[in-house]
């Protein structure tokens with residue numbers, strides 16, 4: 001057991017995975033960026049009872065797709081929400097900072113069980 | 114890391130490549146992190162250090178200990194609703210039990226006095242009894258996280274309180290900006306008012322903890338007064354001024370509430386408290402506030418003060434000027450504070466202080482753009498925890514970390530027959546990057562965004578979800 005742990009430690013501690021193709025995700029980056037979601041959402045890593053729509057069990061495609069959609073709900077030029085519904089706007093503001101690669105890293109990390 | 118995830122990770126790795134660790138990669142060493150202050154920022158840092166260390170399968174190498182004065186944390190967030198009787202302090206009280214049992218965080222109850230940075234020893238009083246300057250940690254720390262919040266500075270005005278009015282002069286000016294006994298003190302003073310008595314809230318010069326907080330408090334107290342103390346007025350004394358006389362924070366939301374809802378709220382801009390004198394009128398304790406303009410030129414003709422004046426009220430909620438916790442300021446006195454020696458200087462990429470081995474998170478830091486607030490303190494804690502773990506594992510720090518802030522504010526109370534309980538929110542996102550002055554810091558990505566539309570019942574329901582969820586992210 002100890003050896004197994006140390007092996008994991010050795011490999012994961014290096015953590016950074018350089019993608020040579022689109023389907024590579026960065027564990028450390030996903031972990032850090034996705035921590036911007038756990039104030040408001042229950043997630044696989046840290047499930048909880050309160051909060052907005054739970055992200056527990058959501059797939060990579062669902063989360064990535066939703067993030068892309070919500071990002072559209074914030075106009076970065078006028079710095080205003082394109083939606084009048086406060087909840088949609090709130091989530092729009094929280095999707096807007098991320099690059100496409102970051103949204104992929106977040107979605108990948110949050111979809112792991 | 115779970116086995117399945119590890120396998121998947123390896124598979125993914127086959128498509129890419131792993132960066133190999135530097136020789137040894139700290140294999141023999143361990144992290145011994147001590148966190149002073151288990152509030153919004155400190156408790157989050159402790160939890161995430163342990164959760165992530167476990168996920169990286171290095172938890173056996175990462176020991177985390179919180180030291181806090183109290184083994185119960187009372188949330189400031191929502192504490193304005195204790196003033197109006199809508200919430201109790203008990204309902205806002207959190208223990209460290211989950212952090213201990215679920216994540217293996219160690220906890221020491223005690224007040225820290227000083228720190229021996231060179232040798233990793235922390236001195237203070239354990240359990241708040243007995244000797245006040247003994248070593249509190251059994252093993253020396255190799256990382257220190259300061260998360261002790263704020264301290265209050267009363268030097269900006271003179272306070273004259275005869276002993277026959279209040280034995281403790283500060284009882285004449287409850288701040289209720291650190292929830293707990295102070296909240297109860299202010300609540301009791303409000304409850305004991307007679308109808309037609311008045312209340313003043315004074316806002317300090319910035320930066321202060323929770324920018325929307327004073328306006329939120331003015332709204333809910335005004336709402337409560339209208340029902341419970343007919344004829345009473347609420348004076349809000351603000352050192353800021355704006356061209357249109359609306360509050361500088363959440364101008365749409367609070368502007369709407371001040372003009373359309375809270376007719377008993379008298380809002381005065383460009384005004385600072387210079388003196389507070391307490392006196393007795395029969396059994397009633399009066400407070401006379403001397404108020405002076407901040408700026409010689411009033412910024413508007415609506416509510417900006419143009420000449421010094423005085424105001425007498427029965428309750429004076431003076432929110433004093435703030436600075437980093439006294440302990441933080443003394444530990445960082447040599448090279449870790451800003452020019453005024455008020456706030457801790459950090460690199461917002463990792464929250465590392467220029468003082469070696471020390472990190473500072475939460476309200477104690479100097480930040481050009483990030484507000485002093487609990488939600489964002491929680492996120493700063495995660496960025497800091499990530500940086501500590503990456504550095505320990507020889508993984509480069511993330512280039513441009515993101516943080517986010519959200520402040521929900523009740524604007525009316527359940528007592529309000531016309532509106533019911535309504536709320537609004539203010540949110541913003543930030544990212545680390547190069548500023549126009551060629552310095553790296555957290556920059557605003559979204560700017561401050563207010564909830565669209567007027568304060569609403571829906572937002573009030575949303576606020577409950579947000580608060581429950583945020584506090585679970587810290588303490589559950």
Ligand SMILES: Cc1cc2nc3c(=O)[nH]c(=O)nc-3n(C[C@H](O)[C@H](O)[C@H](O)COP(=O)(O)OP(=O)(O)OC[C@H]3O[C@@H](n4cnc5c(N)ncnc54)[C@H](O)[C@@H]3O)c2cc1C
Pocket residue numbers: 149150151152153154155180181182183186188189190191192193223224225226260261262263289290291292322323326438440474475476477485486487488489490519520521522
């Ligand atoms: C009325 C009000 C409303 C607010 N509303 C919101 C909101 O809607 N959203 C939001 O994001 N923020 C809000 N805030 C702000 C939020 O409460 C603070 O920004 C947040 O608590 C800061 O976290 P912190 O960890 O830096 O400090 P704190 O939470 O104050 O924690 C500091 C801890 O350090 C401990 N400590 C200090 N000195 C020592 C010592 N010498 N030894 C041992 N322990 C020590 C204290 O006991 C305390 O537990 C509000 C604040 C107020 C007052």
